[in-house]
Amino acid sequence: MRTLVLNAGYEPLAVVSFKRAVVLVLNSKATVILSDIDHPVHSASGTYERPSVIVLTRYVKIPRARLVPVSRRGILRRDGQRCCYCGHTATTIDHVLPKSRGGDESWENLVACCLGCNNKKSDRTPGEMGWSMRFNPRIPHHTAWMARGLESAEPQWGEYLAPLAA
């Protein structure tokens, strides 16, 4: 059983084990806003609500780079699985400035790319290909959607994750 942790502003932040969540609540670091009443937690010191969703009492500011690690899945998701160059379904990741020429593995230098464009482009830049980019790759603004564990969300978290679908 896992617990969804919301930041003090109610943005989804992380998914933790319910034990970790209980400790946060007992230490007044978080408040339970949704509990699993059918499965209370029994321990030597008493019985507790099993937290399903908790909200932190104090706002935690997390460095953007740490919250949003660059990943293949993250890039595809940010770009809506569409090729940055032609708009077709993308299954690969392209380095805008090729790696061989110093391009880095950053949100700003990686884009979703279809296999065809990726093969054609090889280690050239979009400019050299005469291609335009459909968008400027950026670090995602809505950082919370990348929180670890949210990909396999529990059904009861739905309303707390709803803003993410927007």
Ligand SMILES: [Zn+2]
């Ligand atoms: Zn393409």
